[in-house]
Amino acid sequence: MNYNLANLLRQGVAGHRGWPAAWRAPEPKPRYEVVIIGGGGHGLATAYYLAREHGITDVAVLEKGWIGGGNTGRNTTNVRSDYMFPESARMYDLALRLYEGLGRDLDFNIMLSQRGWLTLIHDQHQLETARHKANWLNCNGVDGEIIGPERVREMLPLLNVDDDPRFDVKGAFLQKRGGTIRHDAVAWGYARAADRLGADIIQNCAVEGFDFEDDHIAALRTSRGRIEVGRVGMAVAGHSSVLTEMAGFRLPITSHCLQAMVSEPVRPLLDHVVISPGTGVYINQTQKGELVMGGVLDRYSSYGQRGTFPTIEKVATAAVEMFPALSELRLMRHWAGIVDISPDSSPILGATPVPNLFINCGWGTGGFKAIPAGGFLLSHQLATDRPHEMATAFGLDRFRENRLVDEGAAAGIAH
Numbered sequence: 001m002n003y004n005l006a007n008l009l010r011q012g013v014a015g016h017r018g019w020p021a022a023w024r025a026p027e028p029k030p031r032y033e034v035v036i037i038g039g040g041g042h043g044l045a046t047a048y049y050l051a052r053e054h055g056i057t058d059v060a061v062l063e064k065g066w067i068g069g070g071n072t073g074r075n076t077t078n079v080r081s082d083y084m085f086p087e088s089a090r091m092y093d094l095a096l097r098l099y100e101g102l103g104r105d106l107d108f109n110i111m112l113s114q115r116g117w118l119t120l121i122h123d124q125h126q127l128e129t130a131r132h133k134a135n136w137l138n139c140n141g142v143d144g145e146i147i148g149p150e151r152v153r154e155m156l157p158l159l160n161v162d163d164d165p166r167f168d169v170k171g172a173f174l175q176k177r178g179g180t181i182r183h184d185a186v187a188w189g190y191a192r193a194a195d196r197l198g199a200d201i202i203q204n205c206a207v208e209g210f211d212f213e214d215d216h217i218a219a220l221r222t223s224r225g226r227i228e229v230g231r232v233g234m235a236v237a238g239h240s241s242v243l244t245e246m247a248g249f250r251l252p253i254t255s256h257c258l259q260a261m262v263s264e265p266v267r268p269l270l271d272h273v274v275i276s277p278g279t280g281v282y283i284n285q286t287q288k289g290e291l292v293m294g295g296v297l298d299r300y301s302s303y304g305q306r307g308t309f310p311t312i313e314k315v316a317t318a319a320v321e322m323f324p325a326l327s328e329l330r331l332m333r334h335w336a337g338i339v340d341i342s343p344d345s346s347p348i349l350g351a352t353p354v355p356n357l358f359i360n361c362g363w364g365t366g367g368f369k370a371i372p373a374g375g376f377l378l379s380h381q382l383a384t385d386r387p388h389e390m391a392t393a394f395g396l397d398r399f400r401e402n403r404l405v406d407e408g409a410a411a412g413i414a415h
């Protein structure tokens with residue numbers, strides 16, 4: 001059933017009891033042409049684009065928990081495309097352009113809100129860097145501009161403008177197309193659309209090992225039985241190294257906890273997404289009125305998916321330094337996800353030492369914004385056995401060949 005006004009009215013009158021399940025809950029088949037491990041945004045988008053772009057529908061997405069229960073449902077929902085190198089700019093801007101039409105493509109309201117992404121500039125060095133970045137972006141055809149302190153204060157009336165604030169604001173980098181998207185809706189929208197096109201979405205199905213024939217993966221051992229397979233796509237974020245270890249090779253990925261928190265809901269007070277690399281906080285206000293905040297990742301590697309008090313303290317201190325009025329707010333929730341950090345803060349896409357296993361990982365602290373592109377590019381590799389020309393720069397072999405795409409600065413807050 002389509003999500004349109006007529007159906008909404010019809011269901012409203014009927015007490016909303018007639019909506020069908022958004023996707024099926026099939027039993028795993030004994031064999032699939034393609035199996036995707038990981039039911040986060042990247043895995044689900046891969047299944048959707050495999051069907052839509054390449055007509056491949058004999059596909060299963062295996063998720064060990066519930067779809068979107070990993071980082072896709074734990075992130076702070078920010079999207080933007082202000083990455084510096086031409087190969088990154090093209091890829092992240094492809095993602096943003098796909099997001100701009102995604103609600104219509106999927107027939108699912110993803111609540112895209114392009115309210116503007118502001119990176120505050122606190123000193124002369126940051127100003128120089130931001131100017132440099134804006135010029136690079138414009139050369140790459142991506143929007144981005146520097147605005148002065150008066151305009152920043154107009155846009156952020158609650159900003160700390162004491163006579164002598166510790167972190168003076170000299171201006172900001174602004175990407176107007178940046179903003180937020182409802183994260184669950186991205187997972188649910190891709191899941192529903194992929195299911196409609198024929199893909200099986202199988203939850204509570206953990207991949208526990210691989211059976212090899214010669215150098216190829218012949219089958220996956222899962223908590224719901226053995227599944228034979230032609231090709232395997234892997235999009236498991238912070239657990240990428242765990243899975244590739246089972247497949248017999250190592251990735252240059254370390255897994256860290258990244259935390260976020262949300263306040264009680266209040267009336268609208270922040271119209272933009274704001275990041276202050278100097279103080280180490282980023283904030284946006286949700287449609288419900290809560291303030292969502294995050295900061296740097298935990299410095300030590302870990303699979304413990306939980307928050308810590310020192311991070312709450314650090315993020316809250318930075319937020320109050322920027323916006324003193326927030327000191328009145330109470331925190332409501334605090335959580336963490338396990339993110340996959342690569343040495344150059346760029347993703348790893350495509351072929352692996354196992355000929356029929358292809359990966360999508362290394363998005364680290366910023367892969368929500370990239371989901372449409374990550375799925376699109378992995379589906380191309382799975383369907384054609386070749387990387388899409390936009391993905392060639394992000395192959396695993398770049399670490400051996402010293403072709404890094406160092407986007408450390410684009411992470412926003414230095415991680």
Ligand SMILES: Cc1cc2nc3c(=O)[nH]c(=O)nc-3n(C[C@H](O)[C@H](O)[C@H](O)COP(=O)(O)OP(=O)(O)OC[C@H]3O[C@@H](n4cnc5c(N)ncnc54)[C@H](O)[C@@H]3O)c2cc1C
Pocket residue numbers: 037038039040041042043062063064065066067068069070071072073074075076077078079205206207208235236237238239243258259260294335336337338339360363364365366367368369370
């Ligand atoms: C607190 C926080 C804030 C963030 N904020 C932003 C932001 O504002 N903007 C942004 O762009 N990015 C942000 N990110 C990063 C972003 O969330 C991730 O890069 C992105 O969601 C990764 O998507 P994914 O589909 O690759 O991974 P996930 O959504 O983590 O999905 C991977 C899935 O694989 C499953 N899995 C793992 N092992 C197995 C197995 N053995 N068998 C089967 N399934 C398995 C997991 O259960 C999980 O559901 C943030 C991350 C966190 C944690």
